[in-house]
Amino acid sequence: MTSRFDTDIAAMQPYLAALPNMVSFSPSAPVLTLRRRPGLIILQSDIVFITHVRDVVEGLQRLDVLTDLISVSWAHREALGAVTTPRRALRMLNS
Numbered sequence: 001m002t003s004r005f006d007t008d009i010a011a012m013q014p015y016l017a018a019l020p021n022m023v024s025f026s027p028s029a030p031v032l033t034l035r036r037r038p039g040l041i042i043l044q045s046d047i048v049f050i051t052h053v054r055d056v057v058e059g060l061q062r063l064d065v066l067t068d069l070i071s072v073s074w075a076h077r078e079a080l081g082a083v084t085t086p087r088r089a090l091r092m093l094n095s
Contacts, residue, residue, distance in 0.1 A: 001050045001059035010045035014082035015073050025087045035089070041066060 013032045017025035023033040023040065034041040039052030041062075048066065053059040073080060 001053045001056075001062070003048050003050075003059075003063055005046050005048065008045045009043065009070065012070055012074050012077075013043060013045070014084060015077040015080045016043065016070065017083035017087060018080040019069075019073065022083075022087065023089050025083055027084060027086065036062075 010030045013025065013030050014027065016022070016034070017027075017032055019034065021035045023035050025032045030045055032043040034043070036050075039050065041051075042049040048063070050059060050062050050066075053062060
């Protein structure tokens with residue numbers, strides 16, 4: 001599913017990159033990828049891509065959750081701290 005933001009969220013992305021479900025963040029692009037089960041949420045400054053969505057209803061529900069996540073993260077941005085360098089989540093090695 002693809003949707004456009006009403007406003008540019010580039011200023012919010014460094015705070016969202018501090019969340020535990022962050023997969024990768026490129027501040028110069030700016031592109032942020034968050035993990036969800038199943039799939040990913042990819043945030044550019046003006047557009048969002050949500051993978052593995054069954055239908056429009058589920059996609060709209062995911063957008064509502066994402067909107068809440070962005071609002072709460074922005075409200076608590078001082079506590080989260082901004083990520084200003086590129087990041088990738090650590091991956092567990094198979095044993």
